[in-house]
Amino acid sequence: MKKKILVFASAFTLTMSAVFATTPSDVPATIVTELHKDFKTANDVEWKTTDKFYKATFTSNGIRLEAFYGTDGNFLAVSRNLTADQLPLPLIMDTEKKTDGGSVTDLFEISSSNGTDYYMTVKKARRTISYKSTGDTWSRY
DSSP states (O other), X not given: OHHHHHHHHHHHHHHHHHHHHTSOTTSOHHHHHHHHHHOTTOEEEEEEEOSSEEXXXXXXXXXXXXXXXXXXXXXXXXEEEOOGXXXXXXXHHHHHHHTTTSEEEEEEEEEETTXXXXXXXXXXXXXXXXXXXXXXXXXXX
16 A cells, blocks of 8 residues: 555656646746646646736647636636637638638637637738627627
């Protein structure tokens, strides 16, 4: 029994040291812990900090994500880049109308406690237009 406890404690220590070793010193341990609670399979984590939030960019289940945490440690939102075919069907149809003669240069979603918002940037000739959607259609942003 002591041997099992010792093996478990050693494995836990190695795992935790690996997690915290790659974390910048300006990211509180409580926020790093929250990230790993919220995204159990997060790996290749890179942190960026601002005065208002912490951003973790990481891979989870093969998907590149960005999670945002307030300075108080509360989860704010998660985002991911999308391809057009990952949009809800009504937005796919509206995307065709908005991109007429142009191309999508940026497309991503942000999910928070307020719901999911989609953002798209379209380049047409020499101008760039940004759109946002919270439902079935795009609105200029």
